[in-house]
Amino acid sequence: xxxxxxxxxxxxxxxxxxxxxxxxxxxxxxxxxxxxxxxxxxxxxxxxxxxxxxxxxxxxxxxxxxxxxxxxxxxxxxxxxxxxxxxxxxxxxxxxxxxxxxxxxxxxxxxxxxxxxxxxxxxxxxxxxxxxxxxxxxxxxxxxxxxxxxxxxxxxxxxxxxxxxxxxxxxxxxxxxxxxxxxxxxxxxxxxxxxxxxxxxxxxxxxxxxxxxxxxxxxxxxxxxxxxxxxxxxxxxxxxxxxxxxxxxxxxxxxxxxxxxxxxxxxxxxxxxxxxxxxxxxxxxxxxxxxxxxxxxxxxxxxxxxxxxxxxxxxxxxxxxxxxxxxxxxxxxxxxxxxxxxxxxxxxxxxxxxxxxxxxxx
Amino acid sequence: xxxxxxxxxxxxxxxxxxxxxxxxxxxxxxxxxxxxxxxxxxxxxxxxxxxxxxxxxxxxxxxxxxxxxxxxxxxxxxxxxxxxxxxxxxxxxxxxxxxxxxxxxxxxxxxxxxxxxxxxxxxxxxxxxxxxxxxxxxxxxxxxxxxxxxxxxxxxxxxxxxxxxxxxxxxxxxxxxxxxxxxxxxxxxxxxxxxxxxxxxxxxxxxxxxxxxxxxxxxxxxxxxxxxxxxxxxxxxxxxxxxxxxxxxxxxxxxxxxxxxxxxxxxxxxxxxxxxxxxxxxxxxxxxxxxxxxxxxxxxxxxxxxxxxxxxxxxxxxxxxxxxxxxxxxxxxxxxxxxxxxxxxxxxxxxxxx
Numbered sequence: 097x098x099x100x101x102x103x104x105x106x107x108x109x110x111x112x113x114x115x116x117x118x119x120x121x122x123x124x125x126x127x128x129x130x131x132x133x134x135x136x137x138x139x140x141x142x143x144x145x146x147x148x149x150x151x152x153x154x155x156x157x158x159x160x161x162x163x164x165x166x167x168x169x170x171x172x173x174x175x176x177x178x179x180x181x182x183x184x185x186x187x188x189x190x191x192x193x194x195x196x197x198x199x200x201x202x203x204x205x206x207x208x209x210x211x212x213x214x215x216x217x218x219x220x221x222x223x224x225x226x227x228x229x230x231x232x233x234x235x236x237x238x239x240x241x242x243x244x245x246x247x248x249x250x251x252x253x254x255x256x257x258x259x260x261x262x263x264x265x266x267x268x269x270x271x272x273x274x275x276x277x278x279x280x281x282x283x284x285x286x287x288x289x290x291x292x293x294x295x296x297x298x299x300x301x302x303x304x305x306x307x308x309x310x311x312x313x314x315x316x317x318x319x320x321x322x323x324x325x326x327x328x329x330x331x332x333x334x335x336x337x338x339x340x341x342x343x344x345x346x347x348x349x350x351x352x353x354x355x356x357x358x359x360x361x362x363x364x365x366x367x368x369x370x371x372x373x374x375x376x377x378x379x380x381x382x383x384x385x386x387x388x389x390x391x392x393x394x395x396x397x398x399x400x401x402x403x404x405x406x407x408x409x410x411x412x413x414x415x416x417x418x419x420x421x422x423x424x425x426x427x428x429x430x431x432x433x434x435x436x437x438x439x440x441x442x443x444x445x446x447x448x449x450x451x452x453x454x455x456x457x458x
Numbered sequence: 459x460x461x462x463x464x465x466x467x468x469x470x471x472x473x474x475x476x477x478x479x480x481x482x483x484x485x486x487x488x489x490x491x492x493x494x495x496x497x498x499x500x501x502x503x504x505x506x507x508x509x510x511x512x513x514x515x516x517x518x519x520x521x522x523x524x525x526x527x528x529x530x531x532x533x534x535x536x537x538x539x540x541x542x543x544x545x546x547x548x549x550x551x552x553x554x555x556x557x558x559x560x561x562x563x564x565x566x567x568x569x570x571x572x573x574x575x576x577x578x579x580x581x582x583x584x585x586x587x588x589x590x591x592x593x594x595x596x597x598x599x600x601x602x603x604x605x606x607x608x609x610x611x612x613x614x615x616x617x618x619x620x621x622x623x624x625x626x627x628x629x630x631x632x633x634x635x636x637x638x639x640x641x642x643x644x645x646x647x648x649x650x651x652x653x654x655x656x657x658x659x660x661x662x663x664x665x666x667x668x669x670x671x672x673x674x675x676x677x678x679x680x681x682x683x684x685x686x687x688x689x690x691x692x693x694x695x696x697x698x699x700x701x702x703x704x705x706x707x708x709x710x711x712x713x714x715x716x717x718x719x720x721x722x723x724x725x726x727x728x729x730x731x732x733x734x735x736x737x738x739x740x741x742x743x744x745x746x747x748x749x750x751x752x753x754x755x756x757x758x759x760x761x762x763x764x765x766x767x768x769x770x771x772x773x774x775x776x777x778x779x780x781x782x783x784x785x786x787x788x789x790x791x792x793x794x795x796x797x798x799x800x801x802x803x804x805x806x807x808x809x810x811x812x
Contacts, residue, residue, distance in 0.1 A: 299760070300521065304742035304753045304754065307744070333753060362465075367672060371672055371674065374743050375704055376724040387671045389642070445775075
């Protein structure tokens, strides 16, 4: 196993530390595949994932949240930056510097759950094969009986009937398939689970089941989650901390409640305002409707990438790229935002439940 | 029964103009749409009734498989080949004539006249509404000229005007663009322009904001609200997202496995939900409110559509299940308040059993 030679000052509670992560994709054209530009999918992203917490990466399509998660498990090799991962008291290892073979140990501890359980499960394999495959590859089981026993245990863990282990995925509904995907992800007793839009394709009644299951499993097994999602209400329910991404950068990161009630970046404010709430009283509320669309990461505007859609933008925003800086928060939980005017803007977060007696035009 | 006879084949009898629809623009009565396949029959819509008044926004909500999209496809008669309307009426008030869309020939003159002109539809994926090899403008102009007798120039002007109304940044230029050159949000707007180009009386929106980002969704909802106020058409908004329903609609019908479970104003249904399914749905959505708000999932899974439960379709997952009643009988619709109907034995209907 490769350990980094230099002593890395990783926070005690930190299990994964993402440092200056960059992922660029070349834009090529023509027969000679001449490079004419670059898509800055992830552009200098920094964050720590602490043991036992759920950190959410939120943002709209193309913001780089999925690419970031892929760069963590080295499914895509980052262009630059480091991904430090530490198991227990061992020295942190830099996953970006490791060869494929060396990554096996790390990947055993960082598992993924994907959005669509219809395409992430092989339709020609039984549950026993799907869930048992990682156990066989990592030579954890002794024999077939041992395998069956462990798979049965995993199925019970995700509240599925162990007697179904010889059936194929088509016999299960979307929510049940997602349970199967979770069982597979947990088969190697990982430390970290990256859930990439894991509940987005599910109906709300089933989504709630999976959200609660993930929380129960976290408490039971001490898991750490990186929760990649676009639905702000789901993130509010599931995450301890939230990182909001826009055009390849983190624009705000902080403790969930603080970020939702007291956002410090105009993009976060707009996202919160735009999220529809299932309460007809809020329909008369003034919403911030952003004009235009998400910036094209292949052709980013200068200065702050959000400035063309920002209602507070000034000249400085068009020229200078804002850094992610501290904007308060508590000693244990920092709150950072990348906005030149984070200190002076008065932004609106989620409001309390609107009192119905008042006619609901708050 | 004569189930198959009412399918897609031509039945030339014109619906009797039974003296208006009590002011409604569309009246769906006991609609039954079934799908026939080798595995059996799926009763995708099984006895659904509702009215849409001119200028009102009705929401139809429910989870996958509840029949909300099949209901809209039945109205426009654009069902997949194996889907058939086997019962009920879809009465549409067109000028002074009442037409039963359920019995008209799906490919006939009457429906082709109504589709796109009087009743238009927008879809989840704008690329499916457009042809990729024609410009946006050509497709809008074609639609206008099919339904109206206007010159090419006039149709062109109308198309530009409609693109301007839906907020395209540069309508005179956008009209000559192909859809693949437009961004996702602009495509959605172009699709709305196409569907509204003939000023329909009714717009059916089937999950129009499901595939877009939340900021674009907010733009779409604002657009639909503005356009509705501007042009005054009625809208049927079909979605699984109760947030969108609360935001946009006046009345809502909640469906589960082809049945209507609750129906009323959005205020009634969201603030005073009665049916255990509606209550369960609302309780399972994470809220955008400060502090910890717990969510409670509905237990179990949606049953296999080929083997539906007997009695109330929700009884297998219902926390308030009444043994001996719910699994035996179909609950009738009961009015719990004016204009607020629930199909659940908790609110009566047991006395109406034999």
